[in-house]
Amino acid sequence: MNAGIPRPVERLMEAFARLPGIGPKTASRLTYHLLRTQADESLELSEALRELRSGTIFCGRCFNISAAGVDPCALCTDAGRTSELVCVVEDPLDVLAIERTGQFHGRYHVLHGALSPVEGIGPQDLRIEELVKRVAAEGIQELILATNPTLEGEATAMFLKRRLLGMAVRLTRLARGLPTGGDLEYTDISTLSQALEGRSEL
Amino acid sequence: MNAGIPRPVERLMEAFARLPGIGPKTASRLTYHLLRTQADESLELSEALRELRSGTIFCGRCFNISAAGVDPCALCTDAGRTSELVCVVEDPLDVLAIERTGQFHGRYHVLHGALSPVEGIGPQDLRIEELVKRVAAEGIQELILATNPTLEGEATAMFLKRRLLGMAVRLTRLARGLPTGGDLEYTDISTLSQALEGRSEL
Numbered sequence: 001m002n003a004g005i006p007r008p009v010e011r012l013m014e015a016f017a018r019l020p021g022i023g024p025k026t027a028s029r030l031t032y033h034l035l036r037t038q039a040d041e042s043l044e045l046s047e048a049l050r051e052l053r054s055g056t057i058f059c060g061r062c063f064n065i066s067a068a069g070v071d072p073c074a075l076c077t078d079a080g081r082t083s084e085l086v087c088v089v090e091d092p093l094d095v096l097a098i099e100r101t102g103q104f105h106g107r108y109h110v111l112h113g114a115l116s117p118v119e120g121i122g123p124q125d126l127r128i129e130e131l132v133k134r135v136a137a138e139g140i141q142e143l144i145l146a147t148n149p150t151l152e153g154e155a156t157a158m159f160l161k162r163r164l165l166g167m168a169v170r171l172t173r174l175a176r177g178l179p180t181g182g183d184l185e186y187t188d189i190s191t192l193s194q195a196l197e198g199r200s201e202l
Numbered sequence: 203m204n205a206g207i208p209r210p211v212e213r214l215m216e217a218f219a220r221l222p223g224i225g226p227k228t229a230s231r232l233t234y235h236l237l238r239t240q241a242d243e244s245l246e247l248s249e250a251l252r253e254l255r256s257g258t259i260f261c262g263r264c265f266n267i268s269a270a271g272v273d274p275c276a277l278c279t280d281a282g283r284t285s286e287l288v289c290v291v292e293d294p295l296d297v298l299a300i301e302r303t304g305q306f307h308g309r310y311h312v313l314h315g316a317l318s319p320v321e322g323i324g325p326q327d328l329r330i331e332e333l334v335k336r337v338a339a340e341g342i343q344e345l346i347l348a349t350n351p352t353l354e355g356e357a358t359a360m361f362l363k364r365r366l367l368g369m370a371v372r373l374t375r376l377a378r379g380l381p382t383g384g385d386l387e388y389t390d391i392s393t394l395s396q397a398l399e400g401r402s403e404l
Contacts, residue, residue, distance in 0.1 A: 005298070006269035008257030012250040018243065020235050026223065031254070032295045033222050035267060036314075039255045041220065046251035048214040049244045052236060055210030065237060067208035093234050096207070 009035070061134070063110040063127045065092050081105050084141040088131065088160070090114050090148060098146065106144075109134065114152035115159055123159060131160070135169050142170040149176060211237070263336070265312040265329045267294050277310060284308050286343040290333065290362070292316050292350060300348065308346075311336065316354035317361055325361060333362070337371050344372040351378060 005013075009031055016027035034042040059066040059073035066073035075081070075095075085106030089095055090113060098104050111126040134140060145160055147153035161171055176194035178187060187195070207215075211233055218229035236244040261268040261275035268275035277283065277297075287308030291297055292315060300306050313328040336342060347362055349355035363373055378396035380389060389397070 006258050006267060006272070008250070008253045008269070009267055012247075012254050015247040015250040019232055019247075021228065021231070028295060028298065029223070030221055032293065034251070034254060035258065035294070042251045042254050045214075045217040045220075046248045048210070048217040049236070049248035049251070051210045052214050052233070052244050053241045056208050056237065065208055065211055067210070070208070091234065092237070093230060096230065 062108045063112060063130065064095050064108055075108060081107055083107055083138055085144070086134070086138075086140050086142070087144045087146050089146050090153065090156070094146065094148075109143075111147070111156065114147055114150070114156040116152045116155075123163075126156070128160065128163065132163060132167075135164060135167055140169055142172060144172050144174065146174050149174075264310045265314060265332065266297050266310055282307070285340055287346070288336070288340075288342050288344070289346045289348050291348050292355065292358070296348065311345075313349070313358065316349055316352070316358040318354045318357075325365075328358070330362065330365065334365060334369075337366060337369055342371055344374060346374050346376065348376050351376075 012031045012034070013024070013027045016022055016030050017024050022030075034045075055068050056065050057068050057071060058064070059071055059076055061072040061076045064073055064075060082105060085104075086109055087095075087098060087104060087106055088109045088111060089098070090111055092110055095108050095110065098108075109127065109131050111128065111131070113121055113126050115121060115123065115126070131143075135143070143160075143164070145157040147156045157173060164171065175198060176191070177198050178184070178191065178195045184192070214233045214236070215226070215229045218224050218232050219226050224232075236247075257270050258267050259270050259273060260266070261273055261278055263274040263278045266275055266277060284307060287306075288311050289297075289300060289306060289308060290311045290313060291300070292313055294312055297310050297312065300310075311329065311333050313330065313333070315323055315328050317323060317325065317328070333345075337345065345362075345366070347359040349358045359375060366373065377400060378393065379400055380386065380393065380397045386394070
């Protein structure tokens with residue numbers, strides 16, 4: 001026993017510390033917070049964690065997360081969205097980010113990662129062939145390749161471009177440039193170069 | 203349904219976001235992390251949360267957290283510790299901090315907070331009377347009043363001093379001064395004043 005910490009307390013601290021971005025100090029702070037507050041709070045979190053897996057599936061069409069039993073997902077079957085425009089993203093969190101803009105009314109395709117030779121992630125690990133099949137089957141006019149503006153994201157977009165060569169679909173990338181609220185003085189060379197290149201008429 | 207997020211995902215995001223220091227962005231990052239990793243990880247966290255309450259109690263003597271069924275707690279019954287010296291702290295986390303120094307071999311008393319008129323926390327909300335009874339009953343020679351060096355912590359220590367007036371027990375406070383690794387130039391006036399006042403012979 002470490003400094004008289006009861007095992008259940010230690011166990012929760014360890015489980016919290018396994019989460020990304022949560023160090024041992026935050027883990028113990030969260031644990032002692034839950035010991036202080038109403039028992040409801042830790043039980044609700046416990047139940048929510050249990051339900052996370054039992055209550056969700058991956059959509060068989062776009063591979064975004066969907067409620068259990070809802071396949072294809074609500075976004076894939078939403079009649080208010082066009083099927084001609086599909087936004088291709090790395091992760092389900094990217095879908096959230098794009099939905100928050102309220103500017104996109106097409107459908108999605110989640111690759112579940114990006115190509116990364118360093119981490120051993122190849123094309124067969126991503127939902128790429130499923131995307132190719134969708135392009136052929138669903139009459140998609142444009143794919144917005146919204147993978148991240150990183151080495152891996154760019155490599156994935158270039159791979160998709162080659163893989164879809166000869167198919168009658170327009171491929172686009174999200175614009176690159178200065179972020180809103182950014183400071184020119186502190187902008188990195190790559191971003192500034194691309195902001196110059198993509199400059200628009202005033 | 204918010205942007206096609208399945209209810210179980212939303213529920214977990216909300217439960218995480220209720221924790222202190224975890225905002226909506228971190229909550230969704232943690233949730234999507236758990237969706238990606240092995241199901242074991244969320245189930246282990248779920249179980250640990252459930253066990254937190256069923257597996258722990260507050261020690262009836264020192265009010266630190268103890269394993270269920272272990273009362274008084276392991277620290278209170280450890281024969282290698284002296285009962286003459288008791289360290290009085292605000293929270294169970296403070297016990298951890300002091301134990302980490304490896305320098306203290308007495309017992310503890312956890313008040314579960316500090317006096318705060320602003321937050322409506324009065325003496326009756328803290329384990330103060332229980333401490334007074336311990337001083338009378340256990341032959342305690344010295345109480346280290348290790349409440350925080352804050353307004354509330356100081357007020358609590360002063361209240362305890364008045365409350366214990368006339369009892370044959372030595373009361374001490376932790377030393378105030380420059381923290382290790384601190385920078386004199388950036389030290390606040392109060393800390394520097396107390397460092398000067400408490401200066402020691404070289």
